[in-house]
């Protein structure tokens with residue numbers, strides 16, 4: 371080798387830029403909503419993945435291989451989620467796919483991954499039934515079924531609510547599942563419902579539903595919504611003079627609510643999640659600082675979930691001996707995932723097996739405890 375080339379090569383090796391026996395990259399697909407109404411969540415999710423991947427790669431990668439994220443925008447639409455899952459799995463030949471953002475899209479796209487025996491790992495899918503699709507479907511997002519009973523009982527205890535009105539989106543898998551679980555939790559706690567009102571994706575005027583709700587004099591409004599509708603709902607409620615607390619699901623658990631419903635409009639919103647920015651464990655403190663340094667803004671639970679998910683996948687990958695046979699490697703990764711235990715930004719995490727509709731073992735859900743917080747002056751307070 372030419373001596374100057376040799377020196378250049380040696381200095382690159384010394385700088386850690388390349389290694390003598392550089393292993394192939396591990397391609398991981400990411401299908402998230404990066405445009406459209408659900409992009410409010412998708413951008414945070416992408417940031418979390420990219421931060422974790424860059425940390426893992428900087429620390430030497432996975433047994434010498436670097437993680438390479440193959441990013442696709444599924445636009446928060448189920449048809450697009452199907453398209454990009456197909457592209458990532460069959461064209462890009464990724465080892466596994468993270469996403470999609472909404473349960474609505476996951477219900478449509480995850481069967482593609484299941485049929486192709488490729489892991490689909492959701493970090494923000496909380497509706498019932500997603501992991502019943504099959505044994506290649508994983509999520510680290512805690513379900514509405516697990517969180518909402520805790521949110522309702524905490525709000526009942528702390529606010530002394532005796533009766534509530536319910537408002538929900540009836541054309542989305544997540545908002546409908548949230549409604550089902552709210553309804554069950556309210557019945558279990560014997561809290562009467564004064565009115566049940568609905569809306570659809572893309573609606574902008576909620577005054578008719580809110581006025582009806584107001585006339586039934588509830589103590590709180592239980593809201594199963596995504597941010598695109600949930601933000602305007604809170605604004606219009608306050609405009610109508612409704613100062614009641616709102617009790618929301620995962621869709622309302624984002625700092626974006628403070629932009630969409632500015633000032634006092636977003637006050638008194640109760641939500642549950644395993645993650646809080648104020649949780650000062652060493653893992654979360656490190657995550658929050660690294661996120662702020664990289665993105666110049668504070669993280670939210672969506673970025674915390676995706677950040678942890680990348681580390682969870684990395685723990686499984688470290689145990690897998692990749693052979694280069696894609697089908698075998700995809701299955702080996704699936705087989706290694708269920709045993710992963712990880713303490714990250716969202717606290718201690720492990721998987722729990724989900725069942726399909728016939729009661730047979732299927733995919734894997736998150737086993738984590740929710741913390742309930744309430745918004746006040748642009749902050750979630752525990």
Ligand code: 1QQ
Nearest residue numbers: 472473495496544620621
């Ligand atoms: C789901 C959700 C949404 C709030 C994700 C952004 O939890 O669709 O399941």
